[in-house]
Amino acid sequence: MTDAPQDTAPVDEAPVLSADERGVRTLTLDAPERRNALSLPLMTALRDALDRAADDDAVRAVVLTHTGNTFSAGADLSGRGGTPHDLVALLRALVELPKPVVARVTGHVRGGGLGLLGACDLSFAANATSSFAFSEVRVGVAPAVISLPLLPRLDPRAATRYYLTGERFDAAEAARIGLITEAAEDVDAALAPVLTALRRSSPQGLAAAKRLVTAEVLRAFDRDTDNLASMSARLFGSAEAREGMTAFLERREPTWAQ
Known part of the structure; x- marks a missing residue:
């Protein structure tokens, strides 16, 4: 498996x-x-692709990966990012998909991209090329919506540290705190036995087992979505966030940095 498989094709030109x-x-x-x-x-393209995978009986599991050196930089700060509820819908689609979703990471993950990892059932990251950060506090917002899949799974003390500081950490630390399943020297070698096991598993059994292990995450969605989506919208609409995002795009320090 490579970052850009030879036989891939666009999904709805997206x-x-x-x-x-x-x-x-x-x-x-x-x-x-x-x-x-x-x-x-x-x-939207990813949600549509997940819907197709859910409806295809030939699909036993889904691997979510990326091209380039970044799995996902998080929110699109160019004005094309949609609403907090759009992100909630995507994260919930990953959690509720009746088939296992496995993240394959060989690059950087920031902000909302960490929410994708939290919503996946298993996540594997390359030691040499992967890094992670809850970068929201650096631009005047907070990891609100992505907390829905993440907080039920993260070590509480580690979540406190990295939410508050925005520090960058490596794949080994990501595995230690529960953000990913495994940090690997060779991510495809680590994935191979997992995918073999999933191929040998019953579709009905996989769907039922996934419901068991995601039950607490889905309870967080049911309980907290409205409050966290409102918090996200309020923060992103604030003057402080506008300053933080402008500073980021202009590659300068925001006014509050000391």
């Missing part, structure tokens, strides 16, 4: 590629010029 191999459908985020930021077109 920035997601799809390829099938022996019951595993690989969906590749393919907007490297935007660092696979979560634009509305990308989120």
Whole structure:
């Protein structure tokens, strides 16, 4: 499996590629010029691709990966990012898909991209090329909506540290705190036995087992979606966030940095 499989094809001419191999459908985020930021077109294309995978009896599992050196940079700050509820819908689609979703990461993950990892059932990241950060606090917002799949799974002390500081951390630390399943020297070698096991598993059994392990995450969605979506919208609409995002795009420090 490579970052850009030779037999991939556009999904509805949108920035997601799809390829099938022996019951595993690989969906590749393919907007490297935007660092696979979560634009509305990308989120819509990925949701459509997940819907197709759910309806295809030949698909036993889904691998979510990327082109370029960034899995996802998080929110699209260019004005194409959609609403908090658009992101909620995508994250919930990943959690509710009745087939396992496995993230394959060989690059950087920031902000909302970490929400994608939290919504996947399993996540594998390359030690040498992967890095992670909850970068929201650096631009005047907070990891609100992505907390829905993440907080039920993250180590609480680690979540507190990285939510508050925005520090960058590596794949080994991401595995230690529960953000990913495994940090690997060779991510495809680590994935191979997992995909073999999923191919040998009953579709009915997989769907039922996934419902068991995602029950607490879905309770968080049911309980907290409205409050966290409102918080996200309020923060992104604030003057402080406008300053933070402008500073980021202009590659300068925001006014509050000391």
